[in-house]
Amino acid sequence: MIPLPSDKKFIQDISQIRKNNIDYDVVFIVGRKPSKRMIGHSFVLKVRSVYFHNKLHSMDENEEFDKYDRYQFKFPEYTFDIFDRILSFIYSNEINVLTMSSLSLLNLMKAAKRFKLTDMVEYLQSYLIEDRSSWIYENIFTEAFDNEESQQLQSLVIDLICKNTKWFLNLDHFNKFSEEQLIKFLQIDDLSIEEFHVWNAVLDWAFVKNADLNEKKVTLWSVQEIECFKKTLKPFIPFIRFFQISSSKYFDYVYEFSKVLPEELVNKLLEYYLKGNSPTNYLLLPLRKVRTIDSDFITSEQAEIISCWIENDTQEKLINLEWEFKFNLLYSTKRNGNSVEMFHEYCDNKGATVILVKTNLPGEIIGGYNPISWGNNESSSDFKSKNSFKDLLNDGDENSLTDVDEELIVGSSSSASSQKMALNGRNDSSKQADSFLFSFNMNNENNIGKISSFNVLNSVHNCxxxxxCFGTTDLWITPDAAHLKYHTVFHQPLKNSGYHRQGSYEIKLRNKPGAFQFKDYEVFQVIHV
Structure with missing residues (x-):
């Protein structure tokens, strides 16, 4: 049998359309005088770029066409080379970075960001970090920070630092920054790292400036050495967000250096940690924006609670409690659409995750923490629990379906295999013991339930x-086709259906067990920062 053409062949054919000027309906006027004319195709641009999709839609509505009934764009700010590379990526999904200067790459990334070419931005950013890090250091402050006129470049560089702060702090050149450059760095609000790391970086910088110190232990310093080090740190103290450091991290990383900090600051911090109240009559900088979560369901405060649960800590009642974890949105049914296939495409093999489910009850959010990766390592034939899915939906509890429309599920009782569910042996049972489920409601009641010690292998169901899906039946988000091949369950093909009945976890998620409908759910990758 002759194989079908590959995706690569398809992309090559599409790129030829542009090269041969075939049936184009978009004209670009690029560069300043003498400008150059380039062509494009609206159907390709709409699919590949959100920017052009929105612009072309607006031009359709307003009937903005040239005399030949074509769309026309003018981009005098871009050189022919930069815009040609943008179009080349849109049509062929390829880009040759090896022949480009670092400054041209930075300008290309700026253009890609404007045209919302996310894949291109991420690729260029990764390449610059991995292969041009020396250039970034050598130019990052001279070009962006020290030149107040280059605001656009400054914005792009700050964005690069904010998304890769830990990498930036680990650069060999960091300790060569001038005092003014380090202060400008500390003034950035969007650093994606916890404040104790920032403090440690400033300490390292100060030790380089005081290379004559024989020891790094303050208790061994003379009065003169303490005063000298204190003088070195003094310009940076107002720009470090000490009140965003948790008490445990303060004790581990800051307390030892109390003698080189202002006495008033040390006293305010002590009062803050003991009383849990924000200090009065003391200037506080805004929180670093690492303390955010891209969720349509929960607030940063609720994400902070989840972060504490992951750490196995009780919730500290500190307004500025730092996070040990960053929550990276992998999948949202509201934004990406709801299907089992999409869940696995976006979420499999991504490590630890948090699931948030918004049910149809006002203010109710339920969810779970899975410390191991999701993955397709089971099938329905592997999963025959002591109650089949059909039995769970029709387990004799008349109230179990009260949260669901009557036409959602209709079935009859049947017996099922009594085999116990087990996870694939590749999963780490010690990590599975950290699994938990939780719920939030409109009354600000926050509940958590860990996996039962004798049910650790049932923490999640990968299929x-x-x-x-968590537990034997504790929280299943099981869209339409699941288990139908192996269990006689008849129901309407509603995708937003789930099931809860307490089994493996030490929490009853909902007042009424059984099937329920949800509006949407989100999956976040949990990254230690």
């Missing part, structure tokens, strides 16, 4: 036919 290509299911969405995220």
């Amino acid at each position: 290509h036919e299911c969405g995220p």
Whole structure:
């Protein structure tokens, strides 16, 4: 049998359309006089770029066409080379970075960001970090920070630092920054790293400036050495967000250096940690924006609570409690659409995750923390629990379906295999013991339940036919087709259906067990920072 053409062949054919000037309906006027004319195709631009999709839609509505009934764009700010590379990526999904200067790459990344070419931005950013880090250091402050006129470049560089702060702090050149450059760095609000790391970086910088110190232990310093080090740190103290450091991290990383900090600051911090109240009559800088979560369901405060649960800590009642974890949105049914296939495409093999489910009850959010990766390592034939899915939906509890429309599920009782569910042996049972489920409601009641010690292997159910599922029946997000092949369950093909009945976890998530409908759910990758 002759194989079908590959995706690569398809992309090559599309790129030829542009090269041969075939049936184009978009004209670009690029560069300043003498400008150059380039062509494009609206159907390609709409699919590949959100920017052009929105612009072309607006031009359609307003009937903005040239005399030949074509769309026309003018980009005098871009050189022919930069815009040609943008179009080349849109049409062929390829880019040759080896022949480009670092400054041209930075300008290309700026253009890609404007045209919302996310894949291109991420690729260029990764390449600059991995292969041009020396250039970034050598030019990052001279070009962006020290030149107040280059605001656009400054914005792009700050964005690069904010998304890769830990990498930036680990650069060999960091300790060569001038005092003014370091202060400008500390003034950035969007650093994606916890404040104790920032403090440690400033300490390292100060030790380089005081290379004559024989020891790094303050208790061994003379009075003169303490005063000298204190003088070195003094310009940076107002720009370090000490009140965003938790008490445990303060004790581990800051307390030892109390003698080189202002006495008033040390006293305010002590009062803050003991009383849990924000200090009065003391200037506080805004929080670093690492303390955010891109969720349509929960607030940063609720994400902070989840972060504490992951750390196995009780919730500290500190307004500025730091996070040990960053929550990276992998998948949202509201934004990406809801299907089992999409869940696995976006979320499999991504490490620890948090699931948030918004049910149809006002203010109710339920969810779970899975410390191991989701993956397609089971099938329905592997999963025959002591109650089949059909039995769970029709387990004799008349109230179990009260949260669901009557036409959602209709079935009859049947017996099922009594085999116990087990996870694939590749999963780490010690990590699985950290699994938990939780719930938030409109009354600000926050509940958590860990996996039972005798049910650790039942923490999650990995199956290509299911969405995220926890426990034997504790929280199943199981869209339409799941288990139908192996269990006689008849129901309407509603995707937003789930099931809860307490089994493996020490929490009853909902007042009424059984099937329920949800509006949407989100999956976040949990990254230690």
